[in-house]
Amino acid sequence: MSTGQEESIINRSKTRAPKQDSDLTNHSTPPLFSFDNSFAHECEGLYVPWQPASVSAPQMVRFNRALAITLGLNADRLDGPLGADLFSGNQIPEGAEPLAQAYAGHQFGGFSPQLGDGRALLLGELIDCDGERRDLALKGSGRTPFSRGGDGKAPLGPVLREYLIGEAMHALGIPTTRALAVVTTGEPVYRDGATLPGAVLTRIAASHIRIGTFQYFAARGELTHVRQLARHVMARHYPMLQNQADGYLLLLRAMSERQAALIARWMGVGFIHGVMNTDNMTLSGETIDYGPCAFMDAYDPSTVFSSIDAQGRYRYANQPVIAHWNIARFAEALLPLLHTDAETARFLATEVVDAFPGQYQRHWLALMRRKLGLCTTESDDLALVEDFLATLEGQQVDFTLAFRYLAQAVLGNEAPLRSLWREPTAIAAWLTRWQARIARDSVAPSEHAALQNQVNPAYIPRNHQVEMALAAAVEQGDLNPFERLLAVLLRPFEEQPGADAYALPATPAQAAGYCTFCGT
């Protein structure tokens, strides 16, 4: 797989004298960022040092003050022109060591040996207020040696979309990368004949290391780099495994466990990622890359929104299957580290990979029990969950509202729930069974309801609302609908007065033919 051209990419670099600014060099004020760049220092050979492109007229469009504070940053100083300069890539803050990471990936089942950060740069790492290490990265910051034919840029719409959905996922309690800032560049981006406003997203992540990062080096037979990366990942995300004799095998198992937990959480809110390629699956267990993702309204396991997923490879019901497949690709990349004997290595890896469906099923069933308000376990619970889902599917019932209204049913008000079924008798027998099951838990109804309201959101990013908010921002420069929607989505489990419209699914006309695009 190795060619001279591919290897030479890693050896390139681009340096630029950082633009000096009094705010950055004034030593009477504390430094803006306390960088501690472990990837740059421990993973030489796995990236290209690179600089962002400068832009003509950066403007802060959205700054995540709450996140900035948890990162120990000075929100007041950054939420304005200085932040616009820094988070567009126009100025490189002191201590940053910008770099483009190399990675490969299986995209829709086919292997691309060389992807890498084609429009993103890791600026460096920060230790947040909880002592957790966080990547600070730019997306849309210009071309890199990994750009292939791309322009290295990002249009405002997809950048705002990643901000909105990522923050909504975080508020739902689902592990995810996060958005710190959206800055418009003042420069146009051209996509499919349209001229769009350009933007840069500042992304915060536990790390940006993907299955594809391992695949890049494994495919080139660069075992030293695979080992170097595995050690870095262990130190960073799985420190308990560091001194274990079979650490690499345990890494595979632990990563698989995190992905099982993550995908179960996606399934629990009807989230469809849309591009579950191996370069979009992290070692940290965070959701990454909100491209053509969307949330399902009516429950239908075959739901797929992405315009580029004609075969439905990444449809709702297939997400655990694909996660399993991706973990098998991770296992392949790790094989030479697992055992010197190839046959033994394969045997060990297979055993771990084969455990994924069981891991996933445990996480999913535990979550579904909570969603149904069950506090104990009974052997028939799986059937109870499956039968509920079957009745949702049979009548195109809204997934989010059906679960949300269960809490009211526990408290004696079954009407909102029943009203979701066009044919209410379809749910009658199930309701009787479920009420009897709930009663056997011997827990006060109010406790059941409280448990359910913590896990069944009232508000998810409804596709039609997301589209309206993004259209207003991009076409009219009006951020108000975006801000209103975001504010609701940041408190998904609380009923919010005046926010009823945000809880409702799209009308059939709004939902018809809904399709998402990668947004590159």
Ligand code: AMP
């Ligand atoms: P994604 O679909 O965003 O996960 O990206 C897949 C690959 O394409 C990654 O290597 C990206 O860096 C690269 N890529 C996506 N969009 C662009 C772009 N506009 N310019 C350069 N590279 C890009």
Ligand code: MG
């Ligand atoms: Mg990606």
